[in-house]
Amino acid sequence: EASIEGSSVLKITHEAIANHLGTHREVxxxxxxxxxxxxxxxxxxGMVQLLDEDRLRQLQD
Known part of the structure; x- marks a missing residue:
């Protein structure tokens, strides 16, 4: 999402993230x-600001 938006500040809700990933908002x-x-x-x-993108990327590997 950050790559698509070209920003480290994402205007997105937890619900929208959950729907995108096929999981529950609580998770x-x-x-x-x-x-x-x-x-x-x-x-x-309604916003998530990425502070340490490198560390977040390491989690996906």
Whole structure:
């Protein structure tokens, strides 16, 4: 999504992410909160800001 938008600030809801990935909103919320506690993202209403894109990319490998 960040690559598509060309920005590290994503205007997207947890619900939209969940629908895109075929999972439940609660799962996405839990994971995003974990990522926030680890300093990888910053969350606010309807927005996810990527703070450590390299670390997030490592998780997908």
């Amino acid at each position: 996405i919320t839990r994971m995003l909160r974990y990522f926030q506690s680890e300093g990888m993202v910053r969350l606010s209403r």
